[in-house]
Every structure is written in C-alpha cells, then in structure tokens.
Amino acid sequence: MNYTTEHIARTLRKAREAKGLSQRELGRKAGVPQGHISKIENGAVDLRLSSLIALARALDLELALVPRKSLPAVKSLVRGSLAEVIGDARLTPRPLYSLDEEGDD
Amino acid sequence: MNYTTEHIARTLRKAREAKGLSQRELGRKAGVPQGHISKIENGAVDLRLSSLIALARALDLELALVPRKSLPAVKSLVRGSLAEVIGDARLTPRPLYSLDEEGDD
DNA sequence: GTATATTATATAGATTAACATATTAAGTCT
DNA sequence: AGACTTAATATGTTAATCTATATAATATAC
Numbered sequence: 001m002n003y004t005t006e007h008i009a010r011t012l013r014k015a016r017e018a019k020g021l022s023q024r025e026l027g028r029k030a031g032v033p034q035g036h037i038s039k040i041e042n043g044a045v046d047l048r049l050s051s052l053i054a055l056a057r058a059l060d061l062e063l064a065l066v067p068r069k070s071l072p073a074v075k076s077l078v079r080g081s082l083a084e085v086i087g088d089a090r091l092t093p094r095p096l097y098s099l100d101e102e103g104d105d
Numbered sequence: 106m107n108y109t110t111e112h113i114a115r116t117l118r119k120a121r122e123a124k125g126l127s128q129r130e131l132g133r134k135a136g137v138p139q140g141h142i143s144k145i146e147n148g149a150v151d152l153r154l155s156s157l158i159a160l161a162r163a164l165d166l167e168l169a170l171v172p173r174k175s176l177p178a179v180k181s182l183v184r185g186s187l188a189e190v191i192g193d194a195r196l197t198p199r200p201l202y203s204l205d206e207e208g209d210d
Numbered sequence: 211g212t213a214t215a216t217t218a219t220a221t222a223g224a225t226t227a228a229c230a231t232a233t234t235a236a237g238t239c240t
Numbered sequence: 241a242g243a244c245t246t247a248a249t250a251t252g253t254t255a256a257t258c259t260a261t262a263t264a265a266t267a268t269a270c
Contacts, residue, residue, distance in 0.1 A: 004158050011170050038248055048151045053109050061170045065116050066183050068165045074179050078171050127216060143218055
C-alpha cells in the first residue's frame with residue numbers, strides 16, 4: 001500500500017539477493033515460512049514488527065528510527081559503507097527508505 | 106517480548122514526550138487511537154509496520170534498515186545531531202535501537 | 211474536595227497477519 | 241523430456257492487531 005512499505009519490501013529483497021539466499025533459506029534463518037516471505041517482498045502484507053526484525057536480523061540489518069533531518073547524513077554514510085547490501089545506488093535513489101511528506105498510495 | 110520491540114517502544118515514547126505531545130494528540134496526527142498508542146508504548150502489542158510508520162512520521166522520525174556493521178557510525182551520527190529527540194545519552198546507552206545477537210527475555 | 215488532563219485498561223467486533231501445506235509456474239541443468 | 245530449485249499463489253485455521261468506546265487510575269491544577 002504505502003510507498004514506504006513497498007520500499008522496505010524492496011530493501012529486504014535486495015538484501016536477501018545480495019547475500020545469495022533463497023526465500024526458503026532466509027525463511028529457515030529467520031523462522032518465517034517461504035510463502036510469507038514472498039508476500040512480504042511483494043508488499044502483499046502489512047507485516048508485524050517482529051517479522052521485520054526477524055528478517056532484518058537474518059540479513060545482518062538493523063532497524064533504526066532516525067530523525068528526519070539527519071536522514072541525509074545517514075543515507076550517505078550507509079551508501080558509502082556498503083553499497084552491496086543496500087543495492088546499487090543508481091537503482092535506489094533513496095538509499096534504504098524514505099518517507100515522503102504525504103501523497104503516497 | 107523482544108528486547109528490540111521494547112526498545113522501539115521506548116524510543117517512540119521518548120520522541121513523543123520530547124515533542125510535548127500527549128498520546129491523544131499524537132493519535133490524531135498519526136491516525137492511531139490513544140488506547141492503542143498506550144499499548145504500543147508499553148510493548149503490549151506486536152505492532153504492524155503501517156502503525157510504526159504512521160507514528161514515526163508524526164514524530165518526524167524515519168525508519169531505516171542499516172547494515173549492522175555501520176550501526177555504530179549511524180548511532181554516533183544521530184546522537185550528535187539531536188540528543189533531544191532520542192533522549193539523554195545517559196539514559197539510552199544504545200542510541201535508538203540495537204539488536205543483540207540474542208538473549209533477550 | 212472538585213475539576214481537568216493524561217495515561218492505563220477493558221470489552222467487543224472486524225480485519226488480517228501468520229502459520230502449515232500444497233500446488234503452480236518458471237527457470238536451470240544434464 | 242525429466243529432475244531440480246526457486247518463487248508466486250491458494251486454502252484453511254489460528255491468533256493477533258486494530259478500531260471504537262468507555263472507564264479506571266493517576267496526577268495536577270484550582
């Protein structure tokens with residue numbers, strides 16, 4: 001639904017592919033069934049925080065709440081440190097996730 | 106349940122208080138009923154991503170998935186930029202959120 | 211002591227995530 | 241073609257969020 005949600009879904013998929021994991025393998029590590037991962041990556045569900053954390057953990061990612069005004073700094077920082085996990089910068093104009101003022105649907 | 110979830114809950118509460126908002130006011134801005142915010146801040150629910158995003162947005166926070174190894178850099182960065190929102194550094198040993206290997210009870 | 215404001219709890223109902231499992235589809239390889 | 245792997249979908253069931261509303265608890269005023 002949300003642009004945000006979709007972007008997180010894309011980030012998860014990119015991170016999984018970057019690590020060379022199949023949905024089933026990731027599912028085993030994270031304790032989430034493959035079918036559900038598919039739905040998550042396709043933005044078909046509004047997943048719960050515990051699921052997001054489990055997946056992030058299995059992908060060596062951390063969930064962070066950062067002040068919006070310091071987002072740019074975080075973005076450039078992350079982009080520099082490991083473009084592989086986040087994905088190619090050309091493909092992801094907004095590094096990990098960004099939240100527009102409004103008007104997404 | 107999770108240490109992680111609890112930490113995010115605490116972060117949300119701190120951010121709300123830092124902005125001088127009541128649960129009801131935040132609820133109006135985020136479209137989440139006050140009662141539910143209470144439960145979220147107390148870690149009584151495994152909230153959905155859409156709820157987390159709605160609250161973060163109303164608090165001028167952004168949700169980010171950062172590589173674990175670049176977390177320290179992000180932490181110090183955020184800590185420096187606005188200690189008010191995150192809270193007093195002395196009170197929050199781990200800036201915003203951190204995910205231990207395991208062993209949370 | 212009586213208002214007022216904020217937060218914590220409670221109940222009931224609607225929606226849906228999450229699970230297990232299976233199957234389909236699509237790609238790769240020998 | 242057949243065997244294999246991966247991903248997308250489907251069904252049915254369970255468990256939980258989420259909403260609305262109301263109330264209790266707690267503090268802070270007047």
